[in-house]
Amino acid sequence: MKFDIYDFSSFTNSIDKGLMANMSPFWAVTIEMIIIGVAILGFYAVVGLYLVYAERKICAFMQCRVGPNRVGPYGFFQTIADLIKLLLKELIPIKNADKILFNIAPFIVIIASFMAIAAIPFAKGLHALDFNIGVFYVMAVSSMGVIGILIAGWSSNNKYSLIGAMRSGAQIVSYELSVGLSLITIVILAGSLQFSTIVEGQRNGWFIFTGHIPAIIAFLVFLVASTAETNRGPFDLAEAESELTAGFHTEYSGIKFAFFFLAEYMNMFIVASIAATVFLGGWMPFHIGGWEAFNGIMDFIPPFVWYVGKTAFVIFLMMWFKWTFPRLRIDQLLTLEWKYLLPINLFNIILMAFIVLMGWHF
């Protein structure tokens, strides 16, 4: 079995061949699916926990504080301790709640983000699902999470939960549009909806550089809209601690609450990796067309490191937004989308189409 840090396809192919040689194709595919599922589940848990840690540390530094620093060196095991605490906590049954929907809601939220993560290319060959409509698939699946939020708000039998869920619905219906349109801007440039083709198309320069003005506008719009779509501050109206206690997850406790919490952070990770893949080249190293020596040096850094670095950069930007900007009111939120982002986005698509038509991109 050959393990190559620069190209995982030989590694995955050898696993595939080994399984196929030893059992029927049905069982081989089943076991492959189980391996991928377990790997993604483990990745999900670790990334979710450490995103919470990163958020707490970054927010602390921005507010002249230290952040968690008691459990382990620099508080490194703080979120693990929190998770253990949440696992041990009582699940409080709510009187007059819609029991079935109440119990299903956290799973819908977490499954939506779990399905989206499967389509993300982590490195060359490290890509579970490579649909030819990958961008569309991720958009469709990740917007399913709002159904879970709506169900959670409705079934809790609590006015705060319901208002929070309705706000979340209004917010996601509005901002889904901007996310989709800003991705379409890049799809026009890439000429494909498939993630592997999009990444491959950035071999001679990331789309944010080759697409210049419209790509940068699309990237900014995507950042704003995706921050809103993940219900994070400054757009965290669905939670709105000050006026709605905790919004849609007011009535949830223990591990069910942890599911919502984890899903929020994983959604942030997913939109950050989509931004990194579509705008910043995914696992593709930083290349400048024609500079062979420079490109050779950049190729030396493994693709996985490039992917993680870019995703971390986008996540940091989103955390920076959250801990800097004041929260918007619901009418301001909808004004920002319908009066600013959407017209800019539509104009931007026409601009990008024109630039691609005239061949003015690099």
Place this chain on the structure above:
Amino acid sequence: MKSIINYLAEIFRGIVALIKGMKVTGYYFIHPGEIVTQQYPENRKKLEMFERFKGEVVMIHNENNEHHCTACGICEMNCPNGSIEIISMTVTTEDGKKKKVLAKHIYHLGMCTFCNLCVKTCPSNALRMGQTFEHAVFDRTRLTKVLNRPGSVLMKGVDK
């Protein structure tokens, strides 16, 4: 045309304002020296509280073990929680006059809200706020303190 220019200018101003805010938080993020958190149990030895910090009520004594308290009872009257009790006694001075002096200034730390009214209203500035704050004890009775030190007397010239 003018409305379009206004629209674009509004977007531009909005972005500039947002970048200004991000500059402030970004500055704090890359300057760990700005952190104000005290690592309390570790830095206990060199921890210094601020001048305005109100930890407990103490009575000012000078080096001759003299205080300013004339046992007038104004602090006791002004205390909203009744955490001060003045116990006075009557003594006869050498020229035959009877005079009220302080026997015990009892201070119930457990009832005090550190409102500073006793310090503010004391006519002879006998009290001040101390900076110690580690007041935890295992027995509630130990929160009742006598503020005047044993054997201390009124400073000469305070009660004119």
